Amino acid sequence: MKIWAVANQKGGVGKTTTAITVASLLAKKGEKTLLVDMDPHGSLSTWLGFDPDELTDSIYNFFQAVSNNTPIDPGPVVRDTPVANLSLMPASTALATLDRQLAIRKGTGLVMVKALREVRERFDFVLIDCPPVLGILMINALAACQKLLLPVQTEFLAQKGLERMVKTLNMVQRSGQQPLPRIIIPTMYDRRTRASNEAWKALREEYPEDVWDSAIPVDTRFRDASKAGLPLSVLYPKARGVIAYEKLLNDLLAQEEPP
Amino acid sequence: MKIWAVANQKGGVGKTTTAITVASLLAKKGEKTLLVDMDPHGSLSTWLGFDPDELTDSIYNFFQAVSNNTPIDPGPVVRDTPVANLSLMPASTALATLDRQLAIRKGTGLVMVKALREVRERFDFVLIDCPPVLGILMINALAACQKLLLPVQTEFLAQKGLERMVKTLNMVQRSGQQPLPRIIIPTMYDRRTRASNEAWKALREEYPEDVWDSAIPVDTRFRDASKAGLPLSVLYPKARGVIAYEKLLNDLLAQEEPP
Ligand SMILES: Nc1ncnc2c1ncn2[C@@H]1O[C@H](COP(=O)(O)OP(=O)(O)OP(=O)(O)O)[C@@H](O)[C@H]1O
Ligand SMILES: Nc1ncnc2c1ncn2[C@@H]1O[C@H](COP(=O)(O)OP(=O)(O)OP(=O)(O)O)[C@@H](O)[C@H]1O
Ligand SMILES: [Mg+2]
Ligand SMILES: [Mg+2]
Secondary structure (H helix, E strand, C coil): EEEEEEECCCCCHHHHEHHHHHHHHHHHCCCCEEEEEEECCCCHHHHCCCCCCCCCCHHHHHHHHHCCCCCCCCCCCCECCCCCCCECCCHHHHHHHHHHHCCCCCCCHHHHHHHHHCCCCCCCCCEEEEECCCHHHHHHHHHCEEEEEEEEEHHHHHHHHHHHHHHHHHHCCCCCCCCCCCEEEEECCCCHHHHHHHHHHHHHCCCCCEEECCCCCCCCHHHHHHHHCHHHHHCCCCHHHHHHHHHHHHHHHHHHCCC | EEEEEEECCCCCHHHHHHHHHHHHHHHCCCCCCEEEEECCCCCHHHHHCCCCCCCCEEEEEEEHHHHHHCCCCCCCCCCCCCCCCCCCCCCCHHHHHHHHHCCCCCCCCHHHHHHHHCCCCCEEEEEEECCCCCCHHHHHHHHHHHEEEEEEEECCHHHHHCCCCCHHHHHHCCCCCCCEEEEEEEECEECCCCCHHHHHHHHHCCCCCCCCCCECCCCCCCHHHHHCCHHHHHHHCCHHHHHHHHHHHHHHHHCCCCC
């Protein structure tokens, strides 16, 4: 089972869009795929028709189990979605309280490692959607994943945000271990805007090892998709945003060694 | 002196863009205008050419003064910008540590009220750019302002974020006082996308009292502006994004009672 996390401390850069689109394309290839929503705002869960304010079972269950010393049971948390081969562990707004409650207990950084171990026979791929802040939830996602996808808007202000994210990663990096493989994904690229071209060029110059060699273009149909409660790859399979994510996924799969 | 804060817990919705554009249009009308960057990520400061990682004087000075019980001195913090009549109190990344340090001391919610009182003879308008999380900095901004500008992207997922923001405001609302006047500003409106139209309609239906009767259209030239280190109103005064913000400002000024 491959576990990829999608993260960036800057808000609104396309994390949720990247997670749902890549996961839906894996599901379309016949891979059993699990999406995990670790953002208390629950955009991913909302996109797929779940209400983070109302849910009784969510990934919050796992954190409660660890602090109550009871077994982790993914059963009631894993939900079907409208897409074949695609399941979801939704978020609930209760997750927002975690940073205040659990910070001091041992082992709270490994809750998701344990929860995902329970489902490793059922899924081929896991995509984790992260919140835009560094806290218990992001730490759990970084600990559980084997690869990190970093969407970055192709604009000047977002570059500063990426610098800070990379510094954070180096800080959180488990000392002594291999650095987490990561790929920087330029998003919302608009070839008509000079600033977008310059930002993409600057990313390639500053992070030559980590930046993907293409970019996800601006495609306002992503908004239609979240309104319709479906991934864009299902709503408009030939949309230019989907074609770009297909190329990204093919490049990501080519990077993976054979399982 | 009028103090307006621009806030929304959802990231990437146009808070910084709204703050800098409205402020620059006020400056253009000849009003002495102060921008305050209360986001530890410092997008506003970066946009105007300052580096939040390097600055020695920032609004962080005020929080230090309050915890050390020394007088608040705005002198070294207020900086000139490339725009006439427009000054800035920049952010520094040190602000990110405030929530962990100060939460328990009395009076930390009123630091900005005190700091802005010191400059009330020098400025006609103050625009505060807020971070995308609820914490000490947002609490300070809400305590200091007389009106709240809430940018919301015209898309389905952002509406859920607004619901939560409004709930938070009602929670933080100082009990017994008049509710803080607020205006919801639909941003990044794209009339070609059905989802954008439906989202705008839904905002008008759900918040008939608070929603502005127009919207800020998508205008990718905002990216050129942040790259150039200037407000868009200075770089392309006739850009459609600027025209829309001019209408917003006229409507906001019409709402203000005579000072
Ligand atoms: N390639 C794209 N072209 C146009 N719009 C896009 C694109 N990718 C994402 N969007 C839109 O941008 C907005 C933000 O995207 P998304 O919610 O995926 O970002 P995020 O990083 O997950 O945000 P948050 O930090 O709030 O979790 C959404 O309205 C989405 O529809
Ligand atoms: N009307 C608009 N049309 C097109 N792009 C816009 C518009 N307003 C803002 N943007 C772009 O959207 C991105 C996010 O805007 P901005 O930084 O103002 O949002 P924010 O809410 O302040 O984000 P954060 O939560 O990170 O502080 C920027 O790239 C900006 O240039
Ligand atoms: Mg998201
Ligand atoms: Mg901002």
